[in-house]
Amino acid sequence: MRRTATHLADGRELFYFDLRDDAERGAVDTRDLPPRPAASELRYDPLTEEWVAVAGHRQGRTFLPPADECPLCPSAPGRPTEIPSPTYDVAVFENRFPSFSTNLGAYPQVGGLSEVRPGVGRCEVVCFTSEHDSSFSMLSPERVELVMEAWIDRTVALSAMPGVEQVFCFENRGPEIGITLPHPHGQIYAYPYVTPRTRTLLGAARRHRERTGGDLFADVLAAEREAAERVVAANEHWTAFVPAAARWPVEVHLYPHRGVPGLDGLDPAERAAFGPLYTEVLRRLDGLFGVPMPYVSAWHQAPVRVGRDLAYTHLELFSIRRAPDKLKYLAGSESAMGAFVNDIPPEETARRLRAVITE
Incomplete structure (x- = not known):
């Protein structure tokens, strides 16, 4: 396995995980992207003793685009995406619309019994394959092992981040579940608390x-x-x-x-x-x-x-x-x-x- 680290145009990290050691991953993200949003705010519910993330910037995230506008497909001439390379095995990058991040903003208290604090953490997207119409069930055993190596790599790295208390790897599949992008992918959440x-x-x-x-x-x-x-x-x-x-x-x-x-x-x-x-x-x-x-x-x-x-x-x-x-x-x-x-x-x-x- 080969792991290559790079950055997207707005500074977010991108990691390629390849089965071949000679994979070329020098492509550059040429997009003009807006500034990254501030981290969500966490509000404490004293009735359930649980934290709720309030992330208004996620309302603007990409929602079920046509296949030729998929942001998780490899970049092509005239169509740059979240992944600059023209092909990839497994790619992991920081979510453009994260529920948690380290880009902090202002977090005034809301009064009452609800404490407010920054939603410190990280959210990453894991693309299992560059094939838009594939699925996890169609991956080869070698590709699944590569995905697992990506999960492990990111779990270890995110667990070492200040403020992170739990790392969660998951996949949502199907429009009935509420996915916003049909390309085969999962996510990783690094929470600033232990989940309920x-x-x-x-x-x-x-x-x-x-x-x-x-x-x-x-x-x-x-x-x-x-x-x-x-x-x-x-x-x-x-x-x-x-x-x-x-x-x-x-x-x-x-x-x-x-x-x-x-x-x-x-x-x-x-x-x-x-x-x-x-x-x-x-x-x-x-x-x-x-x-x-x-x-x-x-x-x-x-x-x-x-x-x-x-x-x-x-x-x-x-x-x-x-x-x-x-x-x-x-x-x-x-x-x-x-x-x-x-x-x-x-x-x-x-x-x-x-x-x-x-x-």
Whole structure:
């Protein structure tokens, strides 16, 4: 793998990750770009004890452009994009419309009980391929390994940034999910706090350890592998299963068989084994209803400074599609109370996913 660092016209960093050591990455961004926006403001909700980012500049971000105006495709003569090179394997760059950044502005207090502070952090875009009409499920095992190396490289770098408390790698896929760019890509958020979901998981893991002395995630994995009913696919190093209490109509978790706090803790064999299993699962999702499956794919890694002894890196993949022509909308119970109701038994979802022919 070769990693090349450069800058875009407005000073944002861009990183190329290439399978070939002789890839030429000297192209320069010639665009005349506006100044970078100030970082969002964080407002504290005393009722939920959670932080909310207010980022008004994101209202102006690019929204579903035609293919010949895609900002994630390689640059071409007369059509400069976010990626100056005429081709690339994997490219990572700072988001032009970030939820968090280090470009600070003024942050007056708003009164009441809500504290305000700068949204310090970083948001990056990860382009999985230069092919506009491709998808993650179509990537070769070597390309998936390269994407994983990019995730690891950026996780380590962002974790070292002042003020960053958690790094989150994820992909949103499909217009039903609310994507703004259809080009195959994901994102990385470097948060200035530990997210609510992670606090919940680590709290459960801590209480489980106090009760049993065991590792909650390892115990969940062992129980699912023993039950086997909800396992979708597995290999020597990873198991993909539908969780017993799945919230979403289609939900699959991928666990490595060895617990590590972050992606950088995976050894070469574990990294290589991830791609074939994950892309198989993605193809099963696409084959479930005969239409491309919209999904969120979310890596759970340990926070930078807390709970690292409790965390267990794994991927959670879920979709809002419950039938070929039906979506699950988060209505009153889910949105207002956080109380999920799943229309499809997890065992049925697992059975149907195993039955999909992927060859």
